[in-house]
Amino acid sequence: MKELYAEHPAMFKNNPLGFILAVLLIPVAVGVLILLWWYLQTKSSKLTVFENEILFEKGLLSKERSEVNISIVRTVRVKQSFFNRIFGVGTVSIYTAGDNPEIVAKGMPDPNRIRELIKMGQNGA
Structure with a gap:
């Protein structure tokens, strides 16, 4: 099965103002906690588009997988x-x-490419 797209949600691009605010709060140590929590959240989700199916994984310790x-x-x-x-x-x-x-995959890089890949997969099926 050939992998066409595999990405985690974007961190900075998805919420640039929140990122800047978290960086400004680093001297008070709250910013480090916010950035760590945010980083773990983005790395715990992944959308993968294969030739024939779509896989969405969510979670760090416990996993939730959806295949379509x-x-x-x-x-x-x-x-x-x-x-x-x-x-x-x-x-x-x-x-x-x-x-x-x-x-539902939030904050995904290049979302229109995902849509196009799925349409191409449907035409090839």
Whole structure:
């Protein structure tokens, strides 16, 4: 199975003002705790797109994995605020059936590329 995309959510690009605030709070030691917590949160989530399936993993000590076959994906929604568009990140929601998304990956780098990869996988299936 060929891996087409594998990324963790972006830290700085996803919330640049929060990052700057955390850096400014480093002298009070609170900033270090905020940055450490934030870093662990971003590294605990990973979205991987293969040729035939999508895998979303979440968690450090306990893991939650969601796998979706690309052929059953009905909708891929990309949501980006103004700042998200500037920094090239966004939220990707993947729907198979019904009104609730199977996978919601926030702060993903290059979200439109993810959407295109899924569409290409559907055309190849």
